[in-house]
Amino acid sequence: MERGKKRSYNVMDDEPVTYEFSEIEIQNLKIAAKKRPTFRGVENLDDNTKVSALKAVSFVVSLVSFSGASVLSQNCGAIIERDNNTNIVITSLNLARACDETDSDETDFRKNNLADDLKVVVYASDGSWYLGEIIFYDFFYNLAVVKFCSKSFFEPAKLSMIDDASVSETDFIRHHSSKLKHGDNVIVVGRYFQGANEYMAAPGVLSLNRFRPDEYDCNELFTISSRFTRCGDGASVISTSGELIGITFFDMSTSSPLLPINLISRMWEHFKEHGEMRHPSYGFDAKNVRFALLPTLERFRRLFPNVPNGLIVEKVFEDYNAESAGLQVGDVIFACDGIEIKSFLQLWELMFAKVGKEVELEVARVDLKVIKNIRLLIGEASNDEEIYRWPKYDYR
Template sequence: MVSLFSAKFLGRGLGAVALAVAVGASLVGAPAPVAAHGPDSIPDLAEGLLDAVVNISTAQTVKAQRSVPLPQVPEGSPFQEFFDEFFNRQNKDGDQPRRVQSLGSGFVIDGNEGIVVTNNHVIEDADEITVNFNDGTKLEAEVLGTDTKTDIAVLKVKPQTPLKDVHFGDSETMRVGDWVMAIGNPFGLGGTVTTGIVSARNRDINSGPYDNYLQTDASINRGNSGGPLFNQEGEVIGINTAIISPSGGSIGIGFAIPSHTAMRVIDQLRQFGETRRGWLGVRIQEVTDEIAESLGMAKSEGALVAGVTEDGPAEAAGLQPGDVVLRFDGQVVPTMRDLPRMVADTTIGKEVEVVVLRKGEEVILKVTLGRLEEAEVAESAESSTNEQAAPVRKETLLGMELSDLTDEARAKFSIEADVKGVLVANVEDGSVAQEKRVQAGDVIVEVAQEPVASPADVVDQVEKLKKEDRKSALLLLSNGRGELRFVPLRIEE
């Protein structure tokens, strides 16, 4: 089984990376192709950077809780008093606080101010942080700020003389195959240099909402976390963070936070001690091939708006559930996961242009971004409705039994008063609805981006789609709490 680790917490073992350059043979009558070579040797580059890379050691006080069971001995046995005294003393000693230490890497980005960058997981929950320099100097560090979403921490030390520092380069210019060099503290072996290439870009390893990692085959192991990944000019284009490995040691699949992502976070942590990200106020989901077809899109792209936060920037600008965000602030939105990063990197309070696809037409909206809410906001439940008693209307469609949303249905399925639409009273086994995880208690709010208020409305909309030769119907569903999601259902003849 292959596992994903933060480089700080890896097990034993070192991976080897084999590098080879293939030179094409010349063809008769044709010029020989030019072979691009990597650096033959990098001692001058490495020597100039080693003093700016640091080892970071941390200490944390934890309370060990150990309870050793007392052996069962006969009452009055001569061993009873001995065991009572021995095990009571062992359990008491086991409860004493103890010091836990760990190691990581980092690098100096401002030698005059003593600013050091590392990973958040390297220093998380530490009581003491010591920065160890290449010349043997040790300085205590304070934390200026941390960001768990990108796993970045900024530290400050107080040097007596200016420190050697390094500068960021542009990770956006890095191409797959470009040579890179990592320096860090693997397994406590400080000042270790490894080389490799950029193996891939824009990797999503499911570690956070803004994943956009550079992948490299330069050896990264336990203790490399927080260390720099350099380009051939000696500029930091990444912060080494994690590896994939079946054994815990390097197998040539490592990940680094790109400098393009890190620089903005670091600047905010230095200025404010916290991040200040843009906030749009929407809940989004992926535009799958089925959803794209149901919306009449030529290809799956953009981010589908599944919900709009009440009183948020998106609502004020007129964004609606069912809109597909195609462009944000002049940038194309290729997939759902690209939009959160674009929004987060945009200045709070800036008015941006958002292009959405709405019912087959592109609509341009102006949105003034707010600040991302980090804390969960408690939702207050609105009270009651006054529905007139009326005969309950029912229909069966696409494996769903549809019904009016009555007070009895709200009570049965715990559906809040502000949820409006058509109730899914039952789902047939083996139906297309069951395949898409539609379940009894869901509420159909829209069909093909048209609001529905009765089972007949749903049937009419599906029949309309059939006449338009659509292969699927896009339903906007709500659960009992009002959380929305889009579900495409195949239209069966």
């Protein structure tokens, strides 16, 4: 697809193609299984986790990628759409990234290029393998979209947006919400590519704190406490009601990153409509003001009692539009184009729609005790830039 060309993009146009492995591919899959074991602790799951996980069985798939006959990666994924025979799966782009054979240093970052002679196959809940095709990928968010066709019907995931809004006084008396919030229970669900333990789950808790910002350039990642093995890269993260709230990526720390479905669905809809990717470039990192340190939060509330919500700027990047516009670390963004800002995902959505245009931010500058209006041009970053890097582990 030619970069920058805008057109409608029809992804639903193929016939079902089941897949049979060659002998050498079967041998390589057995070797890969030894390196990429199933989730640990599956035999000790509590009843509530099992009940919730079973609600997602239909849309959870396993994916295996090959570079030639060699196994490149094994991922999990989620079916988010189906039309006629065609299923659309979201997963981690680690499925298709090239591996550098000469450098296994785990502190390095993944390269932004795809493997040669790439082939993807999908293992679905009906026990069949299907030939897949990557139709969309994004190095920024490490996201891939795969389509495969089947005669079997798989119920697509129901999506549940994450609510990362600030807590106001009325939030404390809100007894329920259809959106996931900070502190809610979540479950990582995945499907293994062979053996008896093919369906897997790992319970955890959602945190709206940024995931390891010192290691990941992507500042749109939240944190979940679920832990799983390498085979769960790209796995679905669901609510206790079985709805999809995002996908996760394998990490060697004590927690895992979550890419919210809010962001994924917005990018996918844009791609379907325009046939291209979009990456808003705004040049700062911010988090919900309620996650600020208590002394900072107390001072902000005292100086600006009429500003109930907002995002506190944690970092302004050099040579980006935010720096030239005058945004500063410690500023609290509480409005964008006259719209009250309650969450980071809300601001991201507004900026996504305004790429190439200016927005007016209303900012509380705590150190000067003043309100400022800042005009910020929302740029667009190239998919080829060496930013939004992802740590490189041995995915082979």
